[in-house]
Amino acid sequence: MTQNKLLRWTVHYLPAVGLFVGFVLLWQLAVTLFDIREYLLPGPRAVWQAMFSDEIPWLAHTWITGVEILGAFVIAGVAGVALGMAIAWSQGISRALTPFLVFVNTLPKVAIAPLFLMWLGYGILPNMLIGALIGFFPVVINTAVGLTQIDQDMVDLGRVFSAPKWKVFMKIRIPNAYPYILSALKVTATSAVVGAVVGEFVASQKGLGYVIITTQSSMNTPAAFAALVWISVLGLLLYGLVALLSRLLAPWAEEAPR
Numbered sequence: 001m002t003q004n005k006l007l008r009w010t011v012h013y014l015p016a017v018g019l020f021v022g023f024v025l026l027w028q029l030a031v032t033l034f035d036i037r038e039y040l041l042p043g044p045r046a047v048w049q050a051m052f053s054d055e056i057p058w059l060a061h062t063w064i065t066g067v068e069i070l071g072a073f074v075i076a077g078v079a080g081v082a083l084g085m086a087i088a089w090s091q092g093i094s095r096a097l098t099p100f101l102v103f104v105n106t107l108p109k110v111a112i113a114p115l116f117l118m119w120l121g122y123g124i125l126p127n128m129l130i131g132a133l134i135g136f137f138p139v140v141i142n143t144a145v146g147l148t149q150i151d152q153d154m155v156d157l158g159r160v161f162s163a164p165k166w167k168v169f170m171k172i173r174i175p176n177a178y179p180y181i182l183s184a185l186k187v188t189a190t191s192a193v194v195g196a197v198v199g200e201f202v203a204s205q206k207g208l209g210y211v212i213i214t215t216q217s218s219m220n221t222p223a224a225f226a227a228l229v230w231i232s233v234l235g236l237l238l239y240g241l242v243a244l245l246s247r248l249l250a251p252w253a254e255e256a257p258r
Contacts, residue, residue: 042222050222051229056211062230065208068124068196069234072131076188080136081181084143089169094144105137109195113202122203131195135188142184146177178250185242193235 024044030036031043038046051058083101087094109130116126150173200209208227215223 039219039221042225046222047225047229050220050226053223053226056215056223056226058226058230061206061208061211061227062234064124064206065196065200065231066234068127068131068199068207069192069238071124071128072135072192072196073185073189073238075128075132076135076192077139077185079132080139080184080188081143083136084140084177084181085147085169085174087140087144088147088173101137101140104133109134110198110202113199116199117203122205127196127199127204127207130199131192134195134198135191138184138187138191139181142180143177146180147173149180150176179246182242182246182250186239186246189238189242190235192238193231197231 028044031041042050050056083097087097112133113126113130116129120126120129147169196207197209197212200207201213204210208231211227212224215221215227
């Protein structure tokens with residue numbers, strides 16, 4: 001990376017870093033100034049120490065939650081893109097599927113979580129499915145919109161060359177939908193985190209959500225905050241992965257740092 005490019009990237013991300021640092025400093029200042037008890041609101045220093053404490057096996061819990069989040073993301077992404085393609089392919093399928101998908105999306109996920117646990121038992125799979133259920137709907141809608149919102153001249157050009165419907169779909173419609181799909185996957189990256197942790201809240205014996213529940217009951221607030229930070233780190237990593245994928249697959253849709 002050249003010096004100029006490094007400078008551009010630094011300027012690009014400086015506001016975000018500055019905001020984060022400012023938030024942490026204000027947090028520490030408020031805890032110190034108002035002498036807030038640690039069990040009510042621990043300071044950043046206490047949370048940092050708890051994040052690397054041997055008291056809790058952080059690596060094991062983070063691994064479990066990470067697998068659940070990644071699994072939820074993959075399931076939501078694959079199912080969402082497949083359903084979106086089906087809706088865009090046929091108006092009949094669209095009329096049949098869309099009301100059902102809207103119905104499923106309006107169901108309260110917290111109420112569904114115990115049913116998944118009852119059907120599938122405790123473990124990673126139910127939490128993956130809960131996360132996927134929360135995150136798949138934006139992928140469906142954005143995929144369908146991206147496949148249908150296309151310059152008609154491009155479709156006509158394919159027909160001029162006698163390209164069959166499936167080839168127009170694969171060569172013209174799907175590349176056009178990349179920015180829409182990747183934008184939805186960014187939303188799903190955060191939704192998968194929420195879904196996986198909700199599943200762990202309902203019933204689990206491992207994972208960062210389980211750590212939050214158990215530490216709250218013992219008033220170990222710094223450890224609960226530390227678990228929240230690790231959850232955020234996992235979400236940021238997944239979001240960053242999707243953002244990198246966006247730059248590779250649809251660089252024209254990404255705003256480059258200036």
